[in-house]
Amino acid sequence: xxxxxxxxxxxxxxxxxxxxxxxxxxxxxxxxxxxxxxxxxxxxxxxxxxxxxxxxxxxxxxxxxxxxxxxxxxxxxxxxxxxxxxxxxxxxxxxxxxxxxxxxxxxxxxxxxxxxxxxxxxxxxxxxxxxxxxxxxxxxxxxxxxxxxxxxxxxxxxxxxxxxxxxxxxxxxxxxxxxxxxxxxxxxxxxxxxxxxxxxxxxxxxxxxxxxxxxxxxxxxxxxxxxxxxxxxxxxxxxxxxxxxxxxxxxxxxxx
Numbered sequence: 001x002x003x004x005x006x007x008x009x010x011x012x013x014x015x016x017x018x019x020x021x022x023x024x025x026x027x028x029x030x031x032x033x034x035x036x037x038x039x040x041x042x043x044x045x046x047x048x049x050x051x052x053x054x055x056x057x058x059x060x061x062x063x064x065x066x067x068x069x070x071x072x073x074x075x076x077x078x079x080x081x082x083x084x085x086x087x088x089x090x091x092x093x094x095x096x097x098x099x100x101x102x103x104x105x106x107x108x109x110x111x112x113x114x115x116x117x118x119x120x121x122x123x124x125x126x127x128x129x130x131x132x133x134x135x136x137x138x139x140x141x142x143x144x145x146x147x148x149x150x151x152x153x154x155x156x157x158x159x160x161x162x163x164x165x166x167x168x169x170x171x172x173x174x175x176x177x178x179x180x181x182x183x184x185x186x187x188x189x190x191x192x193x194x195x196x197x198x199x200x201x202x203x204x205x206x207x208x209x210x211x212x213x214x215x216x217x218x219x220x221x222x223x224x225x226x227x228x229x230x231x232x233x234x235x236x237x238x239x240x241x242x243x244x245x246x247x248x249x250x251x252x253x254x255x256x
Contacts (some may be wrong), residue, residue: 003211008204009219009226012019012063015176015203017053018169024049025166032155035148041132043155048227050122050162051114063102063168070175071095073256091175098171101164109161118143119158175256181252190215190230190243192251200255208250215243226253 010016024046031043053059074092077083113119122140125131134141143151185192198203205226207217218229218240230247233240 003210004208005213007117007209007217007219009207009221010204011202011221011223011226014066017062018066018173021050021053021165021169022173024053025169028155028159032152037144040144040148040151040155044119044122045126047119047155047158048126051123054110054162054165054235055114060102060107063165063172064099066172067095067099067102067168070172070256071099071171074175081245088211094171095175096153102168105164106161113158113161116158121189176254177206179256180246180254181253182206182208182252185248185249185251187228187230190245192228192230192247192249193225194253195225196221196223202253202255204252204254206252206254208252215242215247217249 008019019062028043028046031039031046071092074088074095077088078085084194086103086151107151118139122132122137125136131137132140143154157247202223205219205228206223207228209215214234215230215232220227230243230249231240232243
């Protein structure tokens with residue numbers, strides 16, 4: 001089966017934050033599978049970025065609002081005779097469980113991670129170019145010399161309070177992505193534009209191409225319309241240019 005590359009463009013700030021956090025959790029989990037000190041460094045940098053993105057007091061409330069909005073939207077589908085009620089109930093149960101986990105989120109444990117002196121020192125120095133090298137942070141260098149199993153244990157301890165956030169983000173994005181099936185489209189001379197109904201809460205544009213395609217989409221959009229330009233860049237040292245060919249692709253405008 002041919003491999004497919006999916007390019008996504010968020011249409012609001014909440015979805016943008018969710019996609020960034022999903023990326024960071026994936027980066028961390030990939031790094032945790034490695035044994036090298038560079039894997040541990042990458043995992044820590046991912047954790048620092050998560051701390052930055054979730055540091056706002058209203059972030060927990062934003063997640064709850066999004067879960068409740070998803071539940072309300074899905075509940076309205078009961079009026080549709082074609083909806084499989086058992087599947088709908090299963091998804092609503094998942095959302096209900098996620099809401100309970102976020103309500104029970106241990107804010108004290110999250111703050112304890114933020115205030116850990118060891119992590120704070122590394123985070124502060126890491127903001128300077130090359131600031132996390134050995135002579136700047138001997139305590140960090142010492143930690144990196146420990147067995148991979150010990151480093152892994154510490155990393156998982158620091159990450160554990162964030163697990164409900166990661167699970168909830170995965171659930172919300174899965175529901176958004178599954179809300180619309182991709183449809184075949186053509187971009188004439190490498191350009192595609194479409195209007196959006198402002199009364200529908202579109203959250204995400206997804207463009208699917210064969211992974212070996214020699215071009216990529218540049219997507220821009222807002223509440224009322226979006227555009228896609230397909231660019232060719234055979235050499236990354238040269239500027240990308242818009243394709244003049246008619247490009248077949250798949251498109252999903254996701255709204256939940």
